Amino acid sequence: MSLIPIDKSVVQEQLHAHCHTPLYIHLELTMGAYASHFDSSKHPAANFIRNAVIQYSHGSIEGQGPYRVGLKLEHGWVYAEGLTHMVEDEAGRIILSGINSEGKLVVAFQLSKQPF
Numbered sequence: 001m002s003l004i005p006i007d008k009s010v011v012q013e014q015l016h017a018h019c020h021t022p023l024y025i026h027l028e029l030t031m032g033a034y035a036s037h038f039d040s041s042k043h044p045a046a047n048f049i050r051n052a053v054i055q056y057s058h059g060s061i062e063g064q065g066p067y068r069v070g071l072k073l074e075h076g077w078v079y080a081e082g083l084t085h086m087v088e089d090e091a092g093r094i095i096l097s098g099i100n101s102e103g104k105l106v107v108a109f110q111l112s113k114q115p116f
Contacts, residue, residue, distance in 0.1 A: 011094070023111045028105075030046045051116055080096070
């Protein structure tokens with residue numbers, strides 16, 4: 001699997017194809033959670049959710065890059081911003097990442113019919 005720049009139309013098509021389907025989600029954000037050990041001026045922030053099952057009625061990708069993805073759930077939303085890259089995945093998973101200027105992962109947003 002190799003990361004390629006996001007093709008917005010491909011991702012939108014994938015999101016539409018997975019509407020109303022129970023999916024496992026992996027959503028991760030790290031904004032220097034460990035960097036503060038090396039530079040106290042960096043504010044650590046992170047989140048992590050893996051293998052929670054969601055089902056959405058509407059999904060969209062917006063922006064000109066970096067992109068944001070939003071999923072409308074029955075009782076709320078799931079949202080990720082800062083996405084730059086995707087993986088063309090033969091297993092039908094949606095795998096999106098946000099990579100910073102240093103080549104490091106900042107945000108991961110993944111959906112799959114199987115657990116991660």
